[in-house]
Amino acid sequence: MLITPANLKTLFIGFKTSFVGALGQAASQYQQLATIVPSTTGTEEYGWLGQMPGMREWIGERVVHGMESHGYSIKNKKFELTVSVPKEAIEDDTHGTYTPMMAELGRASGAHPDELTFGLLKEGASVKCYDGKPFFAANHPVKNALGKLESVSNADLAGNGPLWFVLDTSRVIKPVIFQDRKKPNFVSMTAETDPNVYSKSQFEYGVDSRCNVGFGFWQMAFASNQPLTADNVWAAINAIEQCKGDGGRPLGLRATTLVVPTSLQRAANKLLTSDLVPNADGTATESNDLKDRLKPLVSPWL
Numbered sequence: 001m002l003i004t005p006a007n008l009k010t011l012f013i014g015f016k017t018s019f020v021g022a023l024g025q026a027a028s029q030y031q032q033l034a035t036i037v038p039s040t041t042g043t044e045e046y047g048w049l050g051q052m053p054g055m056r057e058w059i060g061e062r063v064v065h066g067m068e069s070h071g072y073s074i075k076n077k078k079f080e081l082t083v084s085v086p087k088e089a090i091e092d093d094t095h096g097t098y099t100p101m102m103a104e105l106g107r108a109s110g111a112h113p114d115e116l117t118f119g120l121l122k123e124g125a126s127v128k129c130y131d132g133k134p135f136f137a138a139n140h141p142v143k144n145a146l147g148k149l150e151s152v153s154n155a156d157l158a159g160n161g162p163l164w165f166v167l168d169t170s171r172v173i174k175p176v177i178f179q180d181r182k183k184p185n186f187v188s189m190t191a192e193t194d195p196n197v198y199s200k201s202q203f204e205y206g207v208d209s210r211c212n213v214g215f216g217f218w219q220m221a222f223a224s225n226q227p228l229t230a231d232n233v234w235a236a237i238n239a240i241e242q243c244k245g246d247g248g249r250p251l252g253l254r255a256t257t258l259v260v261p262t263s264l265q266r267a268a269n270k271l272l273t274s275d276l277v278p279n280a281d282g283t284a285t286e287s288n289d290l291k292d293r294l295k296p297l298v299s300p301w302l
Contacts, residue, residue, distance in 0.1 A: 008090075015102040019105050023106035025107075025110075033175055033297070034117045034175075034176040074214035084204050116212070118302055136221070142245070159226040165259040166257070176216060233294070236255070237255040240253050259302070
């Protein structure tokens, strides 16, 4: 192939088609536990986190619920992935062998939100949320009905097994926030005067994006590294559903999802799909009260 602007444009269109096709077909799970928030600036403020106001009977004047500012913000990050194609591959018409690589760029771009979202969840015992505590902590400050601060836990991390999580993903606002500033953009550097072409005889193709993730309401999540047993899962469910907001007000949360790494997928499926399970002393079987209670979600990024 002659190296001309027209031919390079045609090649770019072909490569981009492979990229976009793989991007659109990439399997993703992050939408199941993350609220997707469009971003228009470098940093977005989420000062309203920490308030879950509920409806009340309208007697007298309206009661305005001020959104208490917690100073929580998420700063967008830049991400990129770049590959090179030898100039000789274009000249010798062997560039078709690089088409799968462009598709892989699309697949990797499509999987990136999953990698960020589940990666953040995995680090939740050390990454802080809006109240200044790690997202998974034993001492989240909550005011009781008398206005006194109490410590509330949303984690049991005294074990040494793989991390697993129970979440409430039923609401518009989910446990994780995925902040989308710039969607993956396929670009190239193929001009003869570009440094990579002039000095290295390489054409470069790549993708860049801007986004980031942060935590939403800690009340909607529970983490554990204890054995994945029915009793431990029920403890996580109860911790979420019995959680109260400031003033002792029930939050009406409903645990919906069990998130596990691939190493626990068999145990999770047995817990949530079996009709019968062994009884406490193992001498007989009994009805499985966890069947269909939660949706299993297996992630390779945990």
